[in-house]
Amino acid sequence: MTTNYRHALASGTAISRRSLMAGASLAVPLVAAGAAGVSWAKPKPSPTPLATVSLGPSKYAHPGMVHTLADVEATSLHVADSAQPWLGGWNRLVANGRSNSGWQPDPLETVIRGGDGQNYAQLFPDVHAAYQNALRWRISGEAAHGAAAVRILNAWSGMLKTVTGNADRYLAAGIYGYQFANAAELVRDHPDFELERFRGMLLNIFHPMNEDFLTNHNGAVITNYWANWDLCNMASILAIGVFADRDDLVDRAVTYFQSGAGNGSLPNAVPFVYEDEGLAQWQESGRDQGHTIMGIGLMGAFCEMAWNQGIDCYGHDNNRFLKAAEYVAKYNLGNDVPFTPYTWQSGPKATTAPHVGWQTQTVPGAGSRAQPRPVWDQILGHYSGRKGLNTPWVSQIAATLRPDSGGGYYGTTSGGYDALGFGTLMQYPAQTGRRVSRLQSFNVPDRYVRHSGSTVRLDPTTSPVKDSQFRIVPGLASQADGRISFESVDMPGYFLRHWNYQFSLVQNDGSAVFKADATFLPVIGLAHSRLTSFRSHNFPDRYIRHENYGLVLDLMASDLDRADATYRMVD
Incomplete structure (x- = not known):
């Protein structure tokens, strides 16, 4: 065993993870749709290739966040053939008011979430309108939707300067940071998209807040904030890292997922495993089910983005996340689940002020039980579709929402926009195989x-x-x-x-x-x-x-x- 490559490795030659990433160029949308977006022609190439925008050779697969080019192509074929449940998912997208190509953005210089003067409700509908129009453009090829997505994203990157407010500002930076990046990823090759400027907005406004939260947790003890707070900021760092071709950000997010100190890391978000039952308790299960399902959706989005870059977070620690999804699904279907008392400390760090104290949950929280959130088909698509694993409870709860929709369909407040949605359309298991x-x-x-x-x-x-x-x-x-x-x-x-x-x-x-x-x-x-x-x-x-x-x-x-x-x- 004296081949040159082994000598190179023995001498300490570094091989980065990026050197293993296979770059993929973006392709134009695959299918031409009728004017109403419901009557479909058979798949054919777009007659006018789109110009591409490049920051130089990328070692990441693009698009490569919650959706890949293969996802889009498969969806286009299914919808063109009027195959269910994808056609049902497409009709949900077309019917969602935020996917209208006439959507006009309403950008702000300063976004405030929490406290006096909060105005963030002006932001999240625009984020989802950009994402939904980008998705329609990618699947159908209708130019008006690509133009709408770009119009919205360009308006915000040209205006936004600050995200602020009380502690909730970190939720805004995390949730809308990762969602913004996913919308932009779908149109990054559009000739009118201001890619460099949008990249700057993500790196200079959203990422510093994401990193500040994971590092300092707003001055609180490490267990003070629920898993969702970490998870949305982790998802934002990962998404921005992929969008901006930043190895350091991708590595930071994945390392935190595996072993971070806060409640969003896998060991802390899923603190108790019931191996014999194939279940695992979620960190917020004793709180309420709305936030618990939100957390399942955020971790699912994180794992999907990592997976599409060749990093298997879904399977980490013997599919620990699957066991948590099964647990949450089983309880929200009306069944009993085991529960281990969960104790945590809250309040500011002792160096700044005395902590508030210790609290313990002893039973699963019944609040918002069975709340519909469009997160389940994505998780089912991986564990059942890709991996062929048994998912009895996730399968059942996903079926109750199918076909799912996206932002705006599940309520007008911010909770209705916590997930991008459209898992049936994009990730239903039979599609992934x-x-x-x-x-x-x-x-x-x-x-x-x-x-x-x-x-x-x-x-x-x-x-x-x-x-x-x-x-x-x-x-x-x-x-x-x-x-x-x-x-x-x-x-x-x-x-x-x-x-x-x-x-x-x-x-x-x-x-x-x-x-x-x-x-x-x-x-x-x-x-x-x-x-x-x-x-x-x-x-x-x-x-x-x-x-x-x-x-x-x-x-x-x-x-x-x-x-x-x-x-x-x-x-």
Whole structure:
């Protein structure tokens, strides 16, 4: 094992996460719609390609937040074919008043949320009007909606100077920061969009407030603020990082998700796990259900944005977030759930003033139980659609809202705008199907796992050729803890399988031995915490690694071994 790349790694050559990101250029909307937005023609390319705006080569996939280009293309095809439930979701979007292409923005220099003179109700309808028009433009190709979204976003980036108010200003900075970025991501290639100016607004107004909250928590003790406060600011930092191509912001947000001190990090937002029941208690469950479901929606949006950049937060800590979503869904469907008393400290830090005291919740909060919020189909789309996992309670609650809508449909106050919505339209599970991925090497990033006949090797490719594509299916031997198997897209029924610690592509013979040899547990990357390693189901001390570009099942004895066993799953 003396190839040059291993010597480079041994000598300390740094390989950044961005070097592994596959950039994707934006495409024009796929389908031309009728004037009313309901009568559809069959898919055809837009006759006039849109000019693109570029800040230079991007290592991030664009659009790559809650929606990707693949999402938009799949939705366009479903709606064009009048397929349900996507057509129902599209009709919800068309009927929503904020998606009207005649929407006129009403920007402010100073947005105030909380305290005297608050005026933020002037902001959130515009944010959602921009998002909904951008979505209609992307799906249908109707130029008027693209123009409307750009008109709204340009007006705000040309006017806004400050977001202020009482402590609630941090909610405004978080919620509207991440939503603004998602709307802008959909039109970033529009020739009339002031991309640089909008980027400056996000980086200079929203991001500093997001970071200030996660760092200082408004001068309060760390447990004072509910999970939602952290989560919206985490989502804003992540979204701004992707939009602005800022590695440091993306890394900051994902690291906080994994281990941050505040209540928005996964261990603190989901403090108690009931493993035998497949459930986990949400941090705000003893408070009320409106805020609890809001938190589920914010974490779902965060995980989706990370996923679309190749970072699996959904699966972190053995799918801990799925267990929390199941818990919240089960309770809001009218069922009993276990509850562990939750105690927290509130008030300012002791260095500034004595804290208020300690409080304890002993039962789930019944307030706003079963409140409709459009967050569930997105979560279902990942865990059931992509991963093939069992989601009994999320499946049931998602069905009660389907097809869901978006901002403005669920109430006129800010709570009705906390989620972008339209999960049925964009992320219903049958659309996503099983995840198809390529396995990109961490330490030889120009090479992917490929097969030629039964031979499996790490070989270079610059395009997503079929022999490098694998359908990620539930583990043939076990689905426990999210175990998976790799089925060839090019040769259905053939799977990656180890034999005598060597890998080949072999047809499934249905035997228990084959199933065990072809089943693996995805874990946090052994050489990079944002990537993935794969542990053998039947030899749990061994991992998939490459050696001289061949694939082997091996023990991990060194840093080089761990680097060889780390991969990025490229959708």
